Amino acid sequence: MKNYYCLDLKFKDERISDKEHHAHLFVSDKEIYIQIIENDITSRIDAYYSNSENPLGLFEENFHIIDSKVSLILDKSRIYKVLSFQTNEQYRYFTIWLTNICIIKDNTDKENINNGITFLNKNGLQVVNEFYSFFTNHRNKNTFSISRMDGMSNFYKIDNMSFRPELEYTSNEHRGSEEFTVKKQGTINFKFENIDYDEIKHHIEIICNLFSFFFNVRVTMEKLIFRTEKDIYIFRDTEPNNQTYVSDMETVSIFLKKNNRIENFLKKNWYLKYSQNEKKISKAIDNILHSREVDFSSAFLLLFNIIEIFNIKQEQEKFAFNTDKKSISDQVYKTLKNYLVAKKDQMEFEKKIRGIIDKLEFKPFKSPLEETLRINNVDPEIFGYPFAKLKKTRDAITHGSLNSIKPDQLQLQVYCLRKIAICIVLSQLGFKNDLNKEFPD
Numbered sequence: 001m002k003n004y005y006c007l008d009l010k011f012k013d014e015r016i017s018d019k020e021h022h023a024h025l026f027v028s029d030k031e032i033y034i035q036i037i038e039n040d041i042t043s044r045i046d047a048y049y050s051n052s053e054n055p056l057g058l059f060e061e062n063f064h065i066i067d068s069k070v071s072l073i074l075d076k077s078r079i080y081k082v083l084s085f086q087t088n089e090q091y092r093y094f095t096i097w098l099t100n101i102c103i104i105k106d107n108t109d110k111e112n113i114n115n116g117i118t119f120l121n122k123n124g125l126q127v128v129n130e131f132y133s134f135f136t137n138h139r140n141k142n143t144f145s146i147s148r149m150d151g152m153s154n155f156y157k158i159d160n161m162s163f164r165p166e167l168e169y170t171s172n173e174h175r176g177s178e179e180f181t182v183k184k185q186g187t188i189n190f191k192f193e194n195i196d197y198d199e200i201k202h203h204i205e206i207i208c209n210l211f212s213f214f215f216n217v218r219v220t221m222e223k224l225i226f227r228t229e230k231d232i233y234i235f236r237d238t239e240p241n242n243q244t245y246v247s248d249m250e251t252v253s254i255f256l257k258k259n260n261r262i263e264n265f266l267k268k269n270w271y272l273k274y275s276q277n278e279k280k281i282s283k284a285i286d287n288i289l290h291s292r293e294v295d296f297s298s299a300f301l302l303l304f305n306i307i308e309i310f311n312i313k314q315e316q317e318k319f320a321f322n323t324d325k326k327s328i329s330d331q332v333y334k335t336l337k338n339y340l341v342a343k344k345d346q347m348e349f350e351k352k353i354r355g356i357i358d359k360l361e362f363k364p365f366k367s368p369l370e371e372t373l374r375i376n377n378v379d380p381e382i383f384g385y386p387f388a389k390l391k392k393t394r395d396a397i398t399h400g401s402l403n404s405i406k407p408d409q410l411q412l413q414v415y416c417l418r419k420i421a422i423c424i425v426l427s428q429l430g431f432k433n434d435l436n437k438e439f440p441d
Contacts, residue, residue: 003026004024004025004026004035005024005025005027005068005069005070005103006022006023006024006025006068006069007022007023007024007025007034007065007067007068007069008020008021008022008023008065008066008067008068009021009023009036009063009064009065009066010063010064010066011045011049011062011063011064012061012062012063012064013052013053013062015048015052016045016048016049016052017038017043017045017048020066021036021037021038022037023035023036023037023093024037024093025068025072025101027101027103027236028238029222029223029236029238030238031097031238032097032098032099032100032101032236032238033095033096033097033098034095034096034098035091035093035094035095036093036094036095036096037091037092037093038085038092038093038094039091039092040092041092045094046082046084046085046094047084049062049082049094050082050084055079055082056078056079056080056081056082057078057079058076058077058078058079059074059077059078059079059096059098060074060075060077062079070103070104070105071103071104071105071231072101072102072103072104073101073102073104073197073235074098074101074102076100077098077099077100077101078098078099078100078239079096079097079098079099080097080098080099080239080240081096081097082094082095082096082097083095083096098238099237099238099239100235100236100237100238100239101235101236102197102224102233102234102235102236103233103234104231104232104233104234105231105232105234106230106231106232107227107228107229107230107231107232110229111227112227113227113228113229114191114192114193114226114227114228114229115189115190115191115192115226115227116189116190116191116192116200116224116225116226116227116233117166117168117187117188117189117190117224117225117226118187118188118189118190118204118221118223118224118225119168119185119186119187119221119222119223119224120185120186120187120188120208120219120220120221120222121186121218121219121220121221121222121245122247123212123215123217123218123219123220123245123247124186124187124208124211124219124220125167125184125185125186126186126215126217126247126249127165127186127211127215127217127219127249128165128166128167128186128187129167129186130215130262131164131165131166131262131263132167154263154267155191156266156267158203158206158207158271159195159203159271159275160192160193160194160195160199161190161191161192161193161195161200161203162190162191162192163188163189163190163191163207164188164189164190165186165187165188165189165211166187166188166189167184167185167186167187168184168185168186168187169182169183169184169185170182170183170185171183188204188207190203190204190226192226197233200224200226200233201224201235204221204224205221206271206274206275206278208220208221209274209281209282209285210266210270210274212285212289213252213285213288213289213425214251214252214253214262214265215249215250215251215252216246216249216250216251216252216288216289216292217245217246217247217248217249217289218245218246218289220237221237222236222237222238223235223236223237224236245293246289246292246293252422252426253265254436255419255422255423255426255435255436256426256431256434256435256436257434257435257436257437258434260434268430268431269430270429270430270431272430273428273429273430274429277428280309280310280428281425281428281429283309284306284309284310284421284424284425284428285425287302287303287305287306287309287421288302288303288306288418288421288422288425290302291303291414291418291421296407296410296411296414297397297402297410299414299418300393300394300397300410300413300414300417301394301397301398303414303417303418303420303421304390304394304417306420306421306424306425307369307372307373307420307421307424308369310372310376310424310428311368311369311372312368312371312372312375325354326354329350329353329354332353333349333350333353336349336353367387369387369391370387372424373387373420373424376423376424376427376428376432377423377427377432377433377435378420378423378424378427378435379437380416380420382437383415383416383419383420384412384413384415384416385412385413385416389413390413390416390417393405393410393413423435
């Protein structure tokens with residue numbers, strides 16, 4: 001039985017090859033790669049491709065798929081590795097590795113229509129574990145079980161999708177073996193109506209972002225499977241990640257007076273707020289997570305940037321007068337013209353007065369960053385530092401004066417800014433009036 005899918009493809013750059021090439025697509029949970037077959041021993045398309053303009057770019061920038069025995073979605077799939085010609089008993093081929101792919105198969109059994117499951121990374125397992133009690137063994141019954149925490153069996157609704165975190169189990173039991181092991185993986189099970197592949201994938205990414213924020217660890221999707229009446233969609237992301245993500249969870253619940261349990265949080269209208277300001281909220285969440293992965297000076301700038309991300313656009317207010325501007329400027333001119341030495345300057349002086357009055361009608365701008373904090377119901381001094389001190393540190397770092405800041409003070413200010421950043425995001429997600437203002441010393 002074949003363990004690959006057959007493709008026919010062409011290079012978009014015909015200087016590499018203008019021929020149509022047969023290829024084999026291999027897909028597993030660990031890697032995705034395509035063997036491009038070329039049995040002509042004089043061919044050097046592997047070298048030509050490797051030396052082309054962008055060999056490690058997007059797949060769709062480099063190749064046309066002419067024919068495929070299975071429907072594929074390769075949008076934003078990137079080539080991350082190329083291996084020169086190899087041979088086996090039948091073929092001579094070179095290999096490209098892809099970051100992700102979605103395979104679409106016929107739903108011949110018409111089962112589980114409008115249902116799906118997302119498999120998460122290891123941090124995702126930690127998050128899903130929060131929805132379950134401890135693993136238990138019922139004495140003398142040879143029965144093992146793990147159940148959900150009270151109140152955590154609900155599906156949570158966002159848009160046209162409802163979801164809940166669940167544990168998925170796999171075992172390696174073999175007949176005749178003295179023991180077997182059970183492994184669990186964190187998943188998101190979901191149901192949907194009237195939304196397509198891109199929307200489903202996007203919704204799951206937002207849910208992962210929300211969990212990442214709430215528990216302060218990066219939660220990512222590794223595999224996505226869902227069924228429509230006609231098709232089964234199987235998306236895998238196997239892009240290598242050489243970075244070790246922080247895995248120590250720190251829940252943001254302490255910053256909320258109420259709704260501070262994850263199940264209560266998910267029941268609120270956070271998704272609407274998120275979708276209304278998605279680009280900024282996603283960037284802020286990434287900054288918070290990234291700040292746990294870098295040194296303190298970099299962390300400071302990432303966290304301070306969150307205040308700037310949500311910087312309000314101010315409309316300059318005007319003073320209210322009980323008469324018109326011309327009357328005011330006439331009165332000011334009448335009072336001051338007598339102090340002029342040269343009478344010939346009176347006309348030019350009058351114009352100057354009118355220009356000054358036009359500017360005087362506007363009230364001074366308030367500090368936009370401090371206004372951003374105020375509007376989001378965040379008081380920096382609760383967390384140990386006034387905003388002016390934090391801004392002074394930001395200016396020192398950006399102007400290359402990091403040595404003027406004591407390391408222990410910088411560390412404390414980073415902790416302060418992280419709390420401020422979390423509260424701003426909570427406010428943006430609709431929890432402005434739930435923010436906690438009292439913390440133990």
